[in-house]
Amino acid sequence: MRQTTSQAQPTVTVDASTAGRPLLEVRDLRTEYRSPSGIVRAVDGVSFTINPGEVLAVVGESGCGKTATALSILGLIPRHAGQVVGGQVLFEGEDLLSVRAERLRQIRGDRIAMIFQEPTLDPVRRIGDQISEVLRAHRALSHHDAWNQAVEFLGLVGIPRAAERARDYPHQFSGGMRQRALIAMAVALRPDLLIADEPTTALDVTIQAQILELLLEVRRSLGMAILLITHDLGIVAGFAERVMVMYGGRKVEEAPVRSLYRQPKHPYTWGLLGCTTRLDGNRRDRLPQITGAPPSLISPPTGCRFAPRCPHAQELCRASYPALLEVGDRHRAACHFAEGEEWGSS
């Protein structure tokens, strides 16, 4: 039986039999890539949950393992390049790392959809045909009905004159419209979870805000959860409920958005806040920027991986890796000195 619960944000539909259980629970995920210089530990023991209808943002600099995390969830790490070497990915309790390939294909698209970091529209096929094909791969629909649903979804994502524009090829759409079409394609099967990997990075600031607003609207009408991947903490406020910060293949902080903004407990998060773009186009310049480069994931530093760049590093930091500890209400951080620290005042 399905029932509707009202939350502070949009109205979300949940299944009563699974109420209280996370939609997705990732436990101690480990993913490695092979490279000529050695094994890249792209995801190194990451755990997190997403509840039905919730929006979780995953934030971190380039190369920290955000995309590898998303691809691992969906079983999409290319075999020739690497593999998941440990952990569990429980989707409604079912471990996606151990299900058969056919079951995984069924869940992918139907229950979990992804908007990839690299554009995935086929340049030589009409937009409407591409969306119809996704629908027909998972639903018993005639060509005509699938086309009509594709048009409906293009309308839902704000494409004007959708019936006409569905006949266009991707190059006839602007960047923002292409992104809307990708969103239409991803949500056409009404997934329970949408993974959006940097969905706005290539767009200008005004269009970014429109696309994020669109994602929230689609979430409101379809009741899905969203895992938003971004390197920019600035776009997370007003969008996500919780944030997970990754550094060097690991989770270093997680918190409800508001407490992360008010009281970032990890010096890396504090630095990231200094590199954010506000959607009005202004940069926040009162906070420090992070200097130096992210760690090698082939031979990361011992102890805290942020120590070589951290202005607060001490001997202990270089000697031992800090555990991820509770530092507030639903707020956890992996820093030896996180508790009680106000980095901004130092």
Ligand SMILES: Nc1ncnc2c1ncn2[C@@H]1O[C@H](COP(=O)(O)OP(=O)(O)OP(=O)(O)O)[C@@H](O)[C@H]1O
């Ligand atoms: N196919 C691959 N072969 C070898 N190493 C890879 C491959 N794909 C990614 N990596 C490495 O794995 C690590 C994590 O990469 P990932 O793509 O997950 O980073 P990311 O956080 O998504 O970065 P970005 O913000 O640039 O998209 C990086 O060190 C990257 O160089």
Ligand code: SF4
């Ligand atoms: S553990 Fe030490 S080096 Fe790491 S973030 Fe905290 S203060 Fe900085």
Ligand SMILES: [Mg+2]
């Ligand atoms: Mg990426």
